[in-house]
Amino acid sequence: KQEVTQIPAALSVPEGENLVLNCSFTDSAIYNLQWFRQDPGKGLTSLLLIQSSQREQTSGRLNASLDKSSGRSTLYIAASQPGDSATYLCAGRDDKIIFGKGTRLHILP
Amino acid sequence: DAMVIQNPRYQVTQFGKPVTLSCSQTLNHNVMYWYQQKSSQAPKLLFHYYDKDFNNEADTPDNFQSRRPNTSFCFLDIRSPGLGDAAMYLCATSEGPGVPYEQYFGPGTRLTVT
Numbered sequence: 001k002q003e004v005t006q007i008p009a010a011l012s013v014p015e016g017e018n019l020v021l022n023c024s025f026t027d028s029a030i031y032n033l034q035w036f037r038q039d040p041g042k043g044l045t046s047l048l049l050i051q052s053s054q055r056e057q058t059s060g061r062l063n064a065s066l067d068k069s070s071g072r073s074t075l076y077i078a079a080s081q082p083g084d085s086a087t088y089l090c091a092g093r094d095d096k097i098i099f100g101k102g103t104r105l106h107i108l109p
Numbered sequence: 110d111a112m113v114i115q116n117p118r119y120q121v122t123q124f125g126k127p128v129t130l131s132c133s134q135t136l137n138h139n140v141m142y143w144y145q146q147k148s149s150q151a152p153k154l155l156f157h158y159y160d161k162d163f164n165n166e167a168d169t170p171d172n173f174q175s176r177r178p179n180t181s182f183c184f185l186d187i188r189s190p191g192l193g194d195a196a197m198y199l200c201a202t203s204e205g206p207g208v209p210y211e212q213y214f215g216p217g218t219r220l221t222v223t
Binding site (some may be wrong): 004009031032034036041042043044045046047051089093094095096097098099100101102 | 115131148150151152172197199207208209211212213214215216219
């Protein structure tokens, strides 16, 4: 059974710093790995989706990588801004989407 | 813009009083999903419709039901809400079931049970 873990549960970083969020999954036979952003009390916004055949995806200041062999994905955020403060969830996809609990990110002005 | 819409965004109901949450989509997708997300927890799939075919997750309580009268709309009915049902309810759609179809999420409905 697929399990997705995100550590740490919360992270505070000064504005302007680059940062990495981590996601690990137990079953390497995933079809894709997706990163979402969730603002407090709001729904999910898809950020990046990496297919199993891909190693990484980039969108603006965001870069997501996928290493199936080690069961890990990372989300890299460059030059962080206060507006990046949110919860970031990763989700692994086999026949269903399995979500992690998320990392609550706070960018300090 | 094509999108997934959820109404209302915030819903307050009393303990034991039936409540219905609504989801609509303009994407013309075949599959619609309902997730429950409790505070600081991962979203949990309750059930999904593939066209008119209803698929319930094994651990979804009987208290939760769903209806899909047409392609565009899907409803979540909670027959007798308990305090433990207070959560964010997320609707999602996809063009087809399973891989490789991406799921698109609505803004969610936050349910409070008093």
